[in-house]
Amino acid sequence: MPMDMELEALLRPPASQMPTYPPKWITLATGAKMVVRQLERGDVPTLLNAVRPTMKVARDYYDIVGARLYAELLGWYRYRVKDHYCLAGQVNGALVGIVNGRMYTPEIGMSYHTLAIDRGLRVGAHLFAAKMEYHLEYLGQEEVWITAESPIGFRRWMIEYGLELKEGMQHELGGASFYSLTKAIWHEAKPRLCVGSRPVPRELLAKAELEIRVADEGHILDKILGVKGGD
Amino acid sequence: MRKVAIVGVGMIPFGRYESESLVEMLAMPALRAMDDAGIGDRAVDALYVGNMAAGMFNHQSAVASALADYLALLPAAADTIENGPASGGSAIKNGLLAVASGYYDLVLVVGGEKMRDVIGPRATDTVATMTHPTAEYIYGVTLPSLAGMFTRLYMEKYGVTERHLAQVAIKNHNNGLLNPYAHIHASITQEGILDSPHSVVNSPIVSDPLRLYDCCPVSDGAAALLLCPAEMVAEFKKPKVVIAGFGQATDTQTVQEREDPTDLKAVRLAAQQAFAMAKQTPRDVDLAELHDAFTILEIAESEHAGFFKKGEGARALEEGRTRIGGDLPINPSGGLKARGHALGGTGVAQVAELVWHLRGEAGQRQVKGAEVGFSLNFGGFGNNVTAFVLRREA
Amino acid sequence: MKELVAYRCKKCGLIMYPKHGRCLRCKAREFEPFEAEGDARLITYTDNQTLPWGIDDRQRFLGIVEFANGVKAMGWLKVATPKLGMKLKPHWEPVRVMGGEDVYGLVLRQGK
Ligand SMILES: CC(C)(COP(=O)(O)OP(=O)(O)OC[C@H]1O[C@@H](n2cnc3c(N)ncnc32)[C@H](O)[C@@H]1OP(=O)(O)O)[C@@H](O)C(=O)NCCC(=O)NCCS
Ligand SMILES: [Zn+2]
Secondary structure: OOOOHHHHHHHOOOOOOOOOOOOEEEEOOOOOEEEEEEOOHHHHHHHHHHHHHHHHOOHHHHHHHHHHHHHHHHHHHOOOOOOEEEEEEEEOOEEEEEEEEEEOOOOEEEEEEEEEOOOOOOHHHHHHHHHHHHHHHHOOOOEEEEOOOOHHHHHHHHHHHOOEEEOOOOOOOOOOOEEEEEHHHHHHHHHHHOOOEOOOOHHHHHHHHHOOEOOOHHHHHHHHHOOEOOO | OOOEEEEEEEEEEEEOEOOOOHHHHHHHHHHHHHHHHOOOOOOOOEEEEEOOOHHHHOOOOOHHHHHHHHOOOOOOEEEEEOEOEOHHHHHHHHHHHHHHOOOOOOEEEEEEEEHHHOOHHHHHHHHHOOOOOOOOHHHOOOHHHHHHHHHHHHHHHHOOOHHHHHHHHHHHHHHHHOOOOOOOOOOOOHHHHHHOOOHHHHOOEEEOOEEHHHEOOEOEEEEEEEEEEHHHHHHOOOOOEEEEEEEEEEOOOOHHHOOOOOOOHHHHHHHHHHHHHHOOOHHHOOEEEOOOOEHHHHHHHHHHOOOOOOOOHHHHHHOOOOOOOOOOOEOOOOHHHHOOEOHHHHHHHHHHHHHHHHHOOOHHHOOOOOOEEEEEEEEOOOOEEEEEEEEEOO | OOOOEEEEEOOOOOEEOOOOOOOOOOOOOOEEEEEOOOOEEEEEEEEEOOOOOOOOOOOEEEEEEEEOOOOEEEEEEOOOOOOOOOEEEEEEEEEEEEOOEEEEEEEEEOOO
16 A cells, blocks of 8 residues: 555654664673674564564563564554664574663653563673663663563562662553663662673674574573473 | 382472472372382372472462372371471481381372462572571571571682682583483583673672572472382382481571581581491492582582582582592582472482482483482571482392 | 670570570570670671562671670671671661561661
């Protein structure tokens, strides 16, 4: 169907200038090197293949996170979310985790979701930290608004970072009172929670950029479920 | 006293179970142990179930009665045995004494825990209820933090370093890769958990100086043994492995009341008793399953149990003596670190592991020609410890 | 330190905290209650960064101290950087909320 570009122009939010997130690399516990880099709109169809299977997993609220992340990515792809970004972790090209959010105002960052596809290796912790780093150090914002959907998320972000409660206010995702990561909290937490080296050696980066490999559905379910028995 | 043999062994992989209830989880290894011995429909006289906290984790009590019913062991005697994280060791002890005394012939011992019905911090809290309610618990002390305080002193006194601790973790994760029953199948590297500046996030402080990879995971898991008098072994299909020695000792509940807080007195005494009863020495042991809930404990227990002099456990580790292929492989199963630590399941899983090695059934992680095995189950923070010496006999 | 009550065995003099039903050394059953007194010396400690459910702090320094009069006890160290052997002053303050109520315990600080 041909697009009514006049109407489309009304529906498309204008895009702000957003500095890019400089890629970094992190040694994981296994010794593997994870590249953390910013993805582009054109990568969305590939990402959706990784997110889709997670929507079936009720454990640890993967279904809610998966479904919302799917919608956010799609919205970004079809120009319906303003100033959205997505960072991803890759090991040998394979996608191991995704985080996203958006620039709400020039001063306030809105953190959306953290999805670890490879569990047990603190991938989620590394990627969440990278997204905070992006907001506060590259977008130059004053604070990031964060809400947790799972008890694990609450424990991880609110307590590990020591976030500030915004009593009674609302995050874009709705939900309970949310929390804020301010610059002061970030500077206290950073040495403990945000690591990584730059620049990424050329070969390592080239491998990540060449292809975002997404494991097949069964493999993803296996990884995030990690449940024994059931037979 | 009659000599007691283990004729059947069963285990389920440790990790996280969602579709099985606690009783179903306990039943699976029990059936495997019965089939392993080939007892068919023969009646089991008694059942002992090692479980620490089903009341808190699963909101269920009287677990042994439920299991006897589920497995149609009725009207067999059944008891749940609780001794903290050493509940498994205590359950085996009860089975051992029951058969040794001549009171029962066929006894099933099952140990297990389903900890992951609750989220991590709640599990931490439940485990911490072992500590003294007014002199310890109220402060937010946890088992990792008692271990952290112990580690700090042990490092000061004996020169154990973070590197040694990491080596325990790496060895046990490597062993776990060879064990299909292990909770964690991940090879870790010294770079990733210690040397790289990125390691502060990979292996964050849990309770310093202990980091994530110094701690056992929170596991669901279960294991089972079938015991009978040694003279009955020929009636079953498996080679003869006997419980040659047993020991158990207690120590003060609070660590602060120990004269020397780096001395694990209960470990020393339990091991001495077990060796004395078996008429063997630590030198005779071909492999040991120790309670490495925290990496430091593998080193400290290897000394207190008599395998190495105090302060020399770390060197033995460095020299590779405790690897599979070394002169005293420790935790070929992956230990609590990688096989996992399902509280009441652990003591039974340790002994099951020894039996597999003594029979030559341990697959890729087999300790060659093993004849004598030792296990140590550490309850509380070392205030109630059980030890076993197992032997293959002709 | 008024609230931290230790027990001295009337027969052999052993100092115990917490309370026991029989003396850990001589099995006697009579004790004289007394208060922990004087500076508390830090014997060991840990930085607990994984607190149990019910305590939402990011970290707590916990340690074992020995008072000048021989009482040993665990407490919450409210100091910037703990050091083995350091001298601390005892306080009796809320350490945990249980069943909606403040529970008091030993808190240790530097200075006064
Ligand atoms: C160390 C500890 C606090 C980590 O908890 P956590 O960060 O909440 O970890 P989670 O349970 O959320 O696990 C997340 C993943 O990390 C990995 N992981 C967790 N703990 C691990 C450990 N100790 N070692 C290696 N990997 C671990 C697992 O792969 C897990 O994946 P899974 O869910 O597929 O099993 C927790 O394992 C612990 O408390 N251990 C000590 C238990 C104890 O005291 N037992 C009694 C001793 S007597
Ligand atoms: Zn006395």
